[in-house]
Amino acid sequence: ALKGKTAVITGSNSGIGLGIAWELARAGADVVLNSFTDRDEDHAIAETIAEETGVTARYIQADMSKGDDARALIEKAGACDILVNNAGIQHVAPIPEFPVEKWDAIIAINLTSAFHTTAAALPKMRAAGWGRVVNIASAHGLTASPYKSAYIAAKHGIVGLTKTTALETAEEPITANAICPGYVLTPLVEAQIPDTMKEYGMDRETVIREVMLTRQPSKQFATVEQMGGTCVFLCSDAAAQVTGTTISVDGGWTAL
Numbered sequence: 001a002l003k004g005k006t007a008v009i010t011g012s013n014s015g016i017g018l019g020i021a022w023e024l025a026r027a028g029a030d031v032v033l034n035s036f037t038d039r040d041e042d043h044a045i046a047e048t049i050a051e052e053t054g055v056t057a058r059y060i061q062a063d064m065s066k067g068d069d070a071r072a073l074i075e076k077a078g079a080c081d082i083l084v085n086n087a088g089i090q091h092v093a094p095i096p097e098f099p100v101e102k103w104d105a106i107i108a109i110n111l112t113s114a115f116h117t118t119a120a121a122l123p124k125m126r127a128a129g130w131g132r133v134v135n136i137a138s139a140h141g142l143t144a145s146p147y148k149s150a151y152i153a154a155k156h157g158i159v160g161l162t163k164t165t166a167l168e169t170a171e172e173p174i175t176a177n178a179i180c181p182g183y184v185l186t187p188l189v190e191a192q193i194p195d196t197m198k199e200y201g202m203d204r205e206t207v208i209r210e211v212m213l214t215r216q217p218s219k220q221f222a223t224v225e226q227m228g229g230t231c232v233f234l235c236s237d238a239a240a241q242v243t244g245t246t247i248s249v250d251g252g253w254t255a256l
C-alpha cells in the first residue's frame with residue numbers, strides 16, 4: 001500500500017525505530033534508516049530489510065543532537081514522504097542532581113531534532129502532494145513520573161510540536177500525529193533498569209513489576225511490531241483525517 005513512498009526513520013538501528021522500519025518496508029515503503037554511528041552492521045541492517053522485503057533500504061549516518069545533521073539527513077534521503085521522528089535517549093535522576101549536559105542532549109535529540117527534520121521534510125511533502133509525520137512521543141508525553149524531567153519535558157514538547165505541524169498542514173494532504181508507547185522492552189528501557197533499581201532500592205524483577213509495569217494495567221510490555229503497525233495505520237488512507245492527535249499504545253497506562 002505504501003509502494004513508491006520513501007520513509008525516513010530517525011534512530012532506527014535498534015528498538016522501536018527498527019521495528020517501525022521493518023513494518024513500513026513490509027507495507028511496501030522504501031526506507032532510510034539512521035543513527036549517529038556509521039558501522040558495517042548499521043548498513044547490514046538496511047541490506048537485510050531490502051533482501052527480505054524487496055524495497056529499497058538505505059542507512060544514512062546523522063547525529064540527531066546536531067541540527068545541521070538532522071536537516072542533512074532529509075536532504076541526503078532525497079524523497080521524504082513519511083517522516084518518523086523516533087531517535088531518543090533517557091536519563092534518570094532527581095532534578096537537583098540532573099546533569100546539565102544530559103538535559104541538553106535529551107532536549108536536542110528527543111525534541112529539537114524533530115523540529116529540524118520536519119522543517120526540512122515539509123517542503124518535500126508539499127512538492128510530492130502527500131506526506132505523513134509520525135512523532136514517537138511516549139506515555140510520558142501525556143503523564144509524568146519522578147526522576148525523568150528532561151525526557152518528560154521533551155516528550156510533552158513533541159506532542160505540542162505534533163499539534164502545530166498538523167495545523168500548519170491541515171488543508172493539505174499531509175498529516176502529523178504522535179504515537180505514545182507505554183513500556184516496550186528495548187535497549188533504552190533495559191538501560192534504565194540499573195538506575196531505577198538504585199533510585200528505588202529494588203531488584204530487577206521488582207523494578208519491572210512494581211515500577212515499570214505498575215502503570216501499565218495490561219502488565220505486559222508493548223512490542224516494536226505493534227508500534228510499526230500503528231505507524232503503518234497512520235500512513236494509510238483510513239487515517240487521512242487523523243491529524244494533530246496522539247495514539248496511545250500503552251496497555252491502558254493513560255486510562256488510569
Ligand code: NAD
Nearest residue numbers: 011012013014015016035036064087088138183184186188
Ligand atoms: P533504543 O535505545 O533501542 O533506540 C533509540 C534509537 O535512537 C537507537 O537507534 C539509537 O541509535 C538512536 N539514537 C540515539 N541517539 C541518537 C543520536 N544522537 N542521533 C541519531 N540517533 C540516535 O530505544 P527505543 O526504546 O527504541 O526508543 C525509541 C523511541 O521510542 C525514543 O524516542 C523513546 O523515547 C521512545 N519510547 C520508548 C519507550 C520504551 O518503552 N522503549 C516508551 C515510550 C517511548
